[in-house]
Amino acid sequence: MSLEAFNNRNVAEGDYFLVDIEDYPTTGWDKFKRVVKRTFKGELFVGLWVVMREMIRFDIHTVQYPQEKMPIGPRYRAVHQMKRLWESDTERCIGCGLCEKICISDCIRMDTRIDENSRKEVTEYTINLGRCIFCGYCAEVCPELAITHGGEYENASEQREHFIMYEDMLTPIDKMKAGKQLEFEGFGAITPHEDERVKKTPLAY
Amino acid sequence: MSNTINFTIDGKNVTANKGETILQAARKNGVYIPTMCYISKTSPCASCRICSVEVEGVDGFILSCNTPPTEGIAVKTNSHELERERQNIMKLYDVNHPLECGVCDKSGECDLQNMTLEFGVTQQEFSAKDQLRSVKDWGLINYDPALCIMCEKCVHVCNEVIGDDAIEVKFGGYSSTIIPKDSDTLDCTFCGECIAVCPVGALVSSDFKYTANAWELSRVPSTCAHCSAGCPLEYETRHSGINGDDSIYRVKNNFEFASLCGAGRFGFDFDVQAEKDETRFTAALEAIQNASAIRFSSIITNEEALILQKMKEKLGLKLFNEDARLYAHFMKAYASVSGKLHASANLEAIKQADAIVIVGTRVATDNPGVRYALTTAARHNGAKIVYAHPMEDALMKNTATQFMKYEVGTEEGVMALLANELLKNADLDDTTKAFLDDLDLGYLEAESNVGDDELSFMSKSFMRAEKKVLVIGADMFAHARAQNIAKLAATIEKYTDFSLLVVPNEVNTVGASLICDLDVDEDLSSVVGYNAHGEYIIAADENADLIVPALNQQEGTVVSIDNQVLPLNAALGFDGYELNDIASAFDIEAENTIDYTKELPQSAGFKGVEFDSLENFLGEFGEDERGYQLESVECVMDGELEEVAELPEYNGTVVYQANPVLQFNSFTNKTKQLERDTTLRGSAQFAAAAKISDGDEVEISLGDSIQRRVFKLDDELKGTIALNPTFDSGYDYGSYRFLKSKIVRVM
Numbered sequence: 036m037s038l039e040a041f042n043n044r045n046v047a048e049g050d051y052f053l054v055d056i057e058d059y060p061t062t063g064w065d066k067f068k069r070v071v072k073r074t075f076k077g078e079l080f081v082g083l084w085v086v087m088r089e090m091i092r093f094d095i096h097t098v099q100y101p102q103e104k105m106p107i108g109p110r111y112r113a114v115h116q117m118k119r120l121w122e123s124d125t126e127r128c129i130g131c132g133l134c135e136k137i138c139i140s141d142c143i144r145m146d147t148r149i150d151e152n153s154r155k156e157v158t159e160y161t162i163n164l165g166r167c168i169f170c171g172y173c174a175e176v177c178p179e180l181a182i183t184h185g186g187e188y189e190n191a192s193e194q195r196e197h198f199i200m201y202e203d204m205l206t207p208i209d210k211m212k213a214g215k216q217l218e219f220e221g222f223g224a225i226t227p228h229e230d231e232r233v234k235k236t237p238l239a240y
Numbered sequence: 241m242s243n244t245i246n247f248t249i250d251g252k253n254v255t256a257n258k259g260e261t262i263l264q265a266a267r268k269n270g271v272y273i274p275t276m277c278y279i280s281k282t283s284p285c286a287s288c289r290i291c292s293v294e295v296e297g298v299d300g301f302i303l304s305c306n307t308p309p310t311e312g313i314a315v316k317t318n319s320h321e322l323e324r325e326r327q328n329i330m331k332l333y334d335v336n337h338p339l340e341c342g343v344c345d346k347s348g349e350c351d352l353q354n355m356t357l358e359f360g361v362t363q364q365e366f367s368a369k370d371q372l373r374s375v376k377d378w379g380l381i382n383y384d385p386a387l388c389i390m391c392e393k394c395v396h397v398c399n400e401v402i403g404d405d406a407i408e409v410k411f412g413g414y415s416s417t418i419i420p421k422d423s424d425t426l427d428c429t430f431c432g433e434c435i436a437v438c439p440v441g442a443l444v445s446s447d448f449k450y451t452a453n454a455w456e457l458s459r460v461p462s463t464c465a466h467c468s469a470g471c472p473l474e475y476e477t478r479h480s481g482i483n484g485d486d487s488i489y490r491v492k493n494n495f496e497f498a499s500l501c502g503a504g505r506f507g508f509d510f511d512v513q514a515e516k517d518e519t520r521f522t523a524a525l526e527a528i529q530n531a532s533a534i535r536f537s538s539i540i541t542n543e544e545a546l547i548l549q550k551m552k553e554k555l556g557l558k559l560f561n562e563d564a565r566l567y568a569h570f571m572k573a574y575a576s577v578s579g580k581l582h583a584s585a586n587l588e589a590i591k592q593a594d595a596i597v598i599v600g601t602r603v604a605t606d607n608p609g610v611r612y613a614l615t616t617a618a619r620h621n622g623a624k625i626v627y628a629h630p631m632e633d634a635l636m637k638n639t640a641t642q643f644m645k646y647e648v649g650t651e652e653g654v655m656a657l658l659a660n661e662l663l664k665n666a667d668l669d670d671t672t673k674a675f676l677d678d679l680d681l682g683y684l685e686a687e688s689n690v691g692d693d694e695l696s697f698m699s700k701s702f703m704r705a706e707k708k709v710l711v712i713g714a715d716m717f718a719h720a721r722a723q724n725i726a727k728l729a730a731t732i733e734k735y736t737d738f739s740l741l742v743v744p745n746e747v748n749t750v751g752a753s754l755i756c757d758l759d760v761d762e763d764l765s766s767v768v769g770y771n772a773h774g775e776y777i778i779a780a781d782e783n784a785d786l787i788v789p790a791l792n793q794q795e796g797t798v799v800s801i802d803n804q805v806l807p808l809n810a811a812l813g814f815d816g817y818e819l820n821d822i823a824s825a826f827d828i829e830a831e832n833t834i835d836y837t838k839e840l841p842q843s844a845g846f847k848g849v850e851f852d853s854l855e856n857f858l859g860e861f862g863e864d865e866r867g868y869q870l871e872s873v874e875c876v877m878d879g880e881l882e883e884v885a886e887l888p889e890y891n892g893t894v895v896y897q898a899n900p901v902l903q904f905n906s907f908t909n910k911t912k913q914l915e916r917d918t919t920l921r922g923s924a925q926f927a928a929a930a931k932i933s934d935g936d937e938v939e940i941s942l943g944d945s946i947q948r949r950v951f952k953l954d955d956e957l958k959g960t961i962a963l964n965p966t967f968d969s970g971y972d973y974g975s976y977r978f979l980k981s982k983i984v985r986v987m
Contacts, residue, residue: 129342129343130450131342131343131453132452132455136453136455136456144479144482144483145482146480146481146482147450147451147452148450148451149450149451154343154450155343155450159481159482161482178342179342234363
């Protein structure tokens with residue numbers, strides 16, 4: 036099904052119709068009549084018949100969740116993903132700490148150190164998803180597109196601790212090696228033809 | 241001729257004092273002129289040219305940082321041309337500057353970032369071939385030449401304020417860098433002031449590098465707790481790890497006006513942690529109940545000292561603190577002649593001075609704050625500095641103009657000779673005159689080894705001086721003739737234009753000496769130690785019987801060398817018990833320790849003000865708005881100079897109780913970054929006299945105690961005096977710092 040039918044907000048044309056809703060009863064007698072009518076009309080069976088009818092027709096419009104899942108929009112903000120660099124497969128995060136600073140529910144914590152190659156290394160990184168409100172600021176502020184929001188909205192677990200696993204957020208190395216890391220297409224992502232718009236520093240030598 | 245110059249800046253009428261530059265006058269009058277390399281406490285570096293201004297009728301730009309105004313000129317700080325000039329300068333700074341702001345330690349507080357944005361550098365027209373510049377590891381300091389913008393601030397502070405003169409600019413156009421002077425690696429006292437002044441991330445602390453970002457750290461303004469200089473600093477704290485408690489990540493200071501030594505900057509992790517342990521607390525109360533005395537060190541706040549004093553009064557205990565007691569006695573003798581309780585000079589007076597005499601302190605390591613003030617005086621005022629001490633000090637070599645070596649133990653004689661020389665033309669009263677006339681100069685000069693040629697050379701060099709300071713140090717307090725030395729110092733202060741600065745040993749020696757009524761330390765059986773040794777020890781130390789918070793974990797005040805009451809703030813939390821809880825158990829009730837701030841004795845000069853009303857900052861122009869100055873206290877002038885006693889002789893191997901650079905006490909000893917050099921350091925001559933050689937393990941008999949140390953040969957030392965560190969041994973300054981010692985090599 037295309038999205039066009041949903042995007043068309045013109046009420047005047049098409050299949051839109053007004054729902055005929057009776058006025059609420061105001062007097063006691065009217066209320067009594069409604070009770071009697073509802074009791075004996077068998078509305079329950081009307082409803083059950085509709086379900087029965089649709090079941091027999093096998094023309095089902097509902098998504099069969101969890102067997103079936105709808106695609107998620109690129110700007111949907113679900114559980115974070117930590118991306119890897121295409122060039123070296125190493126983590127993209129440079130440990131600048133901007134996400135930690137901007138986080139309004141104070142759920143990001145990180146620790147960094149200087150590594151053996153005199154580079155900044157992120158030693159610990161957690162997002163407490165129990166606190167996260169999925170506002171998306173962290174992804175927006177990230178200068179490296181290292182932290183993004185993914186489409187993983189199914190977060191139920193037995194323990195809160197399961198919500199802060201960095202390893203779960205990081206692109207698995209085999210997926211990376213297979214070149215299957217998905218780039219984030221939401222806000223802050225590199226727009227198409229970005230390369231052509233970059234102004235280069237003049238190099239006179 | 242008038243001392244002020246009237247001119248206009250951007251049409252505003254401005255008055256500058258003589259000697260002030262256009263920039264200083266502009267800042268004083270609230271006119272903004274951007275700068276990159278300017279730093280208030282040094283002479284202008286004049287390397288950035290951002291502070292250029294236009295003067296009507298003068299072609300080209302003028303550097304406002306090093307140009308004094310002339311009468312009636314019209315200065316313009318903003319014009320299209322200036323704007324373009326500044327933008328171009330910023331563009332040049334940005335050429336090949338590594339785009340690593342995301343990880344750079346300076347990001348968020350970087351002058352280059354700020355100014356690049358301020359001048360709207362949106363594109364780059366300049367380019368230069370980039371070159372390989374590798375990061376230099378200089379121990380506690382890390383230098384990245386690729387980030388360096390060659391503002392030369394570091395070189396200026398190192399030379400003009402600190403006095404190490406350890407780094408210099410290696411000129412080479414675009415390939416200029418900062419290099420260690422006359423050495424492959426940085427050989428200095430590691431004050432870290434170069435890190436503080438660096439406007440970019442070129443010079444950073446190795447320990448801090450890449451561990452946190454500027455915007456994550458909370459700042460806690462406080463006062464350094466290591467020596468009596470009372471330098472202002474800011475502890476910067478953040479959670480450690482991802483679930484950890486707060487810890488101090490680094491220390492910063494207001495480098496524009498104040499300086500900080502390496503102990504303050506790198507020695508910040510002396511805090512302790514403890515839980516409230518009822519049984520230990522009960523044991524502590526019992527120990528105090530049964531104690532006959534409390535011994536405490538001067539590394540304590542005024543409020544705690546007052547609590548101890550109250551406990552003394554209530555429980556009939558004795559209070560021991562040899563350091564503060566001897567200091568109090570010294571100052572009492574001083575007061576009996578000078579008529580006031582507090583000495584007249586402070587560190588600011590030294591910075592302004594042009595003639596300084598230092599007696600009885602190895603000042604560069606005893607109190608770096610004094611050393612920096614001396615360096616400032618030497619470099620900026622060309623001050624004549626006479627450094628009188630039995631040992632040369634390589635750190636003072638570049639600062640002192642005259643070294644006056646005297647024999648160990650002859651301090652009284654030296655002071656008498658100084659008094660005799662400095663009081664030559666003074667209008668003296670009869671007793672002082674008689675005292676000086678009675679001096680046996682020949683004997684004193686012979687015994688102390690200070691010749692009259694040295695003294696007259698000193699007088700001669702002081703001839704044109706206007707602001708003079710006499711600095712008296714820690715060797716004097718425990719001297720057998722301390723009283724008379726103090727009186728001699730007071731006499732010099734009284735009859736000449738010398739002001740006097742006394743250098744206390746510990747962070748709050750002055751406060752403890754003013755607040756507590758101290759007893760002579762006896763070897764009693766049941767003494768409770770409060771940050772000091774005893775049968776039962778209450779201390780900010782993991783091994784103590786009851787753990788109390790360290791000075792970076794509590795609020796309170798200390799009295800500095802300047803007789804200024806300075807507030808300490810708690811950078812880190814503490815869950816255990818503190819002295820106030822103990823006092824409360826003995827019905828000396830106060831909710832918080834700082835409730836005692838207003839109760840500090842006004843008879844000693846304290847003002848009865850609440851702790852929370854004390855400010856702790858340096859003003860826009862460096863005005864010291866921290867705490868308050870002790871009120872001057874009048875004293876009875878009943879002291880009279882005594883005849884100079886026979887000067888003692890110290891022959892053979894002598895050991896001087898002096899700490900190496902950056903170490904002061906058990907708290908600095910605990911810190912992670914500071915080097916712990918516990919060796920006995922002596923010259924080749926000392927080694928020959930003691931029959932030991934480099935690397936030997938030796939046993940040193942000091943009076944009745946024996947210490948074991950490794951001997952290290954130090955080329956910079958001379959004579960038969962060796963330096964014995966005290967920071968690891970709990971020395972309480974209760975004895976004269978030079979000790980005759982027997983040194984035996986351990987086989």
